[in-house]
Amino acid sequence: MKTMLARWMGVVVGSVVASAAWLGAPGEAAACGGTFCDAGPQVMPVDQTGENVLFVVGDGRVEAHVQIQYTGSPEQFAWIVPVMALPEVTVGSDLLFQEALASTVPTFTLNRRSECDNDDDAPQFGCAAMDDAAFAGGDGGLAGDGFGGDFDEPEVVARDVVGSFEYVVLEGGTAQGVVDWLDENGFAQDDEAPPILSEYHDDGFMFVAFKLRPGAGVDEIHPVVLDYAGDEPCVPLRLTRIAAKEDMGVRVFFLGDDRVIPTNFRHVELNPIKLDWLNLGANYEEVVTLAVDEEGADGHGFVTEYAGRSAIIDGTRVHSPSWKSGPFAYARPDNLSNTLEAQGLLGGCDFDFNGNPVCDPIPPLVMPLLNNHFPPPPGVSPDDFYACTDCYADETDTLDWNPDGFVEDFEEQILAPAEHARDILQDNDYLTRMYTTISPAEMTKDPLFEEADGLGDVSNQWSATRVNVCDGPDRLELADGQIIWFDDDDVPPRFDEMPNSVAADDIMEGRLMRVADRQDQINAMLDDWNDTHAPDLGCGCTTPKRMRGSGTLAMLVLLGLRARRRRRRRKS
Secondary structure, eight states: OOOBTTOOHHHHOEEEEOOOGGGOSOOOOOOTTSOSOSSOOEEEEOEEEEOEEEEEEETTEEEEEEEOOOOSOGGGOOEEEEESSOOEEEEOOHHHHHHHHHHHOOEEEEEEEEOOOSSSSSOOOSSOOOOGGGOOOOTTOOOOOSOSSOTTSOEEEEEEEETTEEEEEEESSOHHHHHHHHHHTTOOOOTTHHHHHHHHHHTTOEEEEEEEOTTOOGGGOOOEEEEEEOSSOBOOHHHHTTTOOTTEEEEEEEEESSOEEESSSEEEEEOGGGSOGGGTSTTHHHHHHHHHHSTTTTTOEEEEEEEEEGGGSOGGGTOOTTOOSHHHHSOOGGGHHHHHHHTTTTOOEEEOTTSOEEEOOOOTTHHHHHHHHSOOOTTOOHHHHHHOGGGGGGGSOGGGOOHHHHHHHHIIIIIHHHHHHHHHHHHOOEEEEEEEEEOGGGOSSOOBEEEOTTOOOBOSEEEEEEEEOTTSOOEEEETTSBEEEOOTTSOOOOOTTSOSEEEEEEEETTEEEEEEEOHHHHHHHHHHHHHHHSOBOSSSSBOOSBOOSOHHHHHHHHHHHHHHHHHHHHHO
């Protein structure tokens, strides 16, 4: 079984899978003459899986927050991270990742509108105009210090325990010496690891080696923060290729003052026409994969999924002022539930003014920490026990409660990470989220990133409108004003030969420079389709193939055509 030595999985093993299959196939258009707001707008966020990293860069330091996900035996957990400088290692916040993912996830909204007439005097749209923006959518620990007198062995320059992990930092020696040290200390190896570790070793990297501390379970795995001297975030993909799958997802976040772009990978702009709008972006990951493989990026590209204010992340969902360690130091075992409830750590929901549930944020480590320091009686579930500890007073021994140990772990693994997450959100105004897919054969270099001034924001909200046309095929109106007519069976075109990316850009002196531009090709293919499939509206013309500009302008043009048609009909 390959362990995490085989890949820098906490940083780069992740995938965005567009999943809207549970919605079923798109419904048939409403019968002519009726309104077309049977379901209202459909909204679907892209499904999120895998691991993630969030970088904070400033004042000559790089902070890499790494969310680690692992299934398997705790004894087989091993994770190796190459770093350019000796890092400070602390516990990270799962809630920071949860909120960053949820608030910036690409979300697809499909509005519906009808142009069927209920009245000869006025067009009937059925639904009121809608603002798209309203729908957001080791067993026994590590061995000795590695000073065995062998010239090849690396030096252990740091060793510590952080949260649920033991770690060491290795420097120097030879690449083979690093491999031998890892073997001797219980880090399972992959045959492909030595030559790749050698690449990093030759470039002067150190290696941070993590294991779960003895007795720690997989449910106690938490994010870590690596804080080291530097000014350029780097994702070590070369090491990842050992156990990577084809078209593996890589998702990175950046907190800072400005938008971040890759410096040695290309920036890719997706073609919205290629997205499966009727299934709310179900092919999103496929489009990303094909787009970054097209000429210009050639397998080394990122798309920007969000760029804008970091305030999009709700800080109250990351840190709660009610969380305090002091009350636990004096809490009686039979009264522990009340202490937890007073701090909102047992969960609970209220409702906002719009009737939406607002629930208390619960750090995932609360239950493992409680279980370590006051385990439930045999046969009693943790949820039941901690919700009412006094209900089981006769079945528990008060000596089982370890308040000092709980307070120490609570401060290190819950309070400190939450406060730090709150602080970095307050101190950094701008958030960038980027994504790519990449295969092992393409992992020949590590992507680097930097901030760039003057680039525009990027919304994570994708929207389009399906327009029901009763005397002809339906059409799709995209947010940028492009019109896509359906065929005679009311099925949208696939455009198999159309590019998946509009453009690929490089960065030069802080500016994006276009290296591939496919907009004209895309326009020509769309024009050819619309020339054939746009219906005759009875005025001696067809609906314009593509309406550049706002969706509102497109609507006004269509309204004008329909009014003109009525005047001619009345005159005749």
